[in-house]
Amino acid sequence: MQVIFLGSPGVGKGTMAKLVQEKLDLVQISTGDLLRAEVKNQTELGKQAKGHMDSGGLVPDEIVIAMLKARIGRPDCQKGYILDGFPRTIPQAGALEAEGVKIDVVINFVAAKETIILRLSGRRTCKQCGAIYHLVNLPPQVESTCDVCDGPLFQRDDDKPEAIENRLKVYEEQTAPLIDYYKDKGLLKDIAADESSEVILPGLLEILGEA
Numbered sequence: 001m002q003v004i005f006l007g008s009p010g011v012g013k014g015t016m017a018k019l020v021q022e023k024l025d026l027v028q029i030s031t032g033d034l035l036r037a038e039v040k041n042q043t044e045l046g047k048q049a050k051g052h053m054d055s056g057g058l059v060p061d062e063i064v065i066a067m068l069k070a071r072i073g074r075p076d077c078q079k080g081y082i083l084d085g086f087p088r089t090i091p092q093a094g095a096l097e098a099e100g101v102k103i104d105v106v107i108n109f110v111a112a113k114e115t116i117i118l119r120l121s122g123r124r125t126c127k128q129c130g131a132i133y134h135l136v137n138l139p140p141q142v143e144s145t146c147d148v149c150d151g152p153l154f155q156r157d158d159d160k161p162e163a164i165e166n167r168l169k170v171y172e173e174q175t176a177p178l179i180d181y182y183k184d185k186g187l188l189k190d191i192a193a194d195e196s197s198e199v200i201l202p203g204l205l206e207i208l209g210e211a
């Protein structure tokens with residue numbers, strides 16, 4: 001099964017993808033995580049992507065599409081995957097089709113703007129393993145320290161207020177048109193995402209079970 005998780009930054013797609021991948025034995029492919037790994041390893045791709053990411057803008061389509069194609073071609077993806085944060089533009093969606101990828105369902109996560117801003121501004125990420133926490137909703141057991149690997153937690157540059165505003169604007173302009181794009185193809189299912197992950201999960205699994 002191939003699934004797309006669509007929705008604004010901070011709506012909880014990544015958190016839900018992590019929970020669903022364990023339950024349904026799918027691979028979570030987060031283009032944001034892939035790009036952050038490239039930046040961390042100071043690769044050529046990472047150097048090209050960093051400025052766009054820090055300001056909250058999108059990395060150019062050709063870079064992200066090439067990276068995504070390489071990832072879905074790896075053997076672990078044969079069991080099916082969740083695309084978390086891809087596609088983010090109409091040309092990216094077109095690239096998936098050109099690649100012959102059959103999408104079973106597109107989940108559109110919908111939450112109020114206030115929920116999204118609170119989630120993004122409180123988010124903290126482990127520098128070592130990438131685990132995600134939230135100052136209020138999901139604090140680590142020891143302050144600023146990852147429960148999983150003891151790594152230090154930090155606030156992503158793009159989770160700071162100036163970048164958040166830009167990311168939400170970019171979402172509206174470039175990514176939200178994908179809602180109608182997939183609705184027209186009969187693939188879109190909305191899910192209310194204001195509540196906690198425990199509340200959202202059963203309805204999400206039900207939709208995926210029917211897809």
Ligand code: AMP
Pocket residue numbers: 009031032033035052053054056057058059060061064084085086087088089092158167
């Ligand atoms: P995320 O972790 O999904 O919020 O992604 C963090 C940042 O990575 C975004 O703000 C973009 O700069 C970049 N990014 C992630 N996925 C994409 C994509 N599909 N297309 C373009 N840029 C992306």
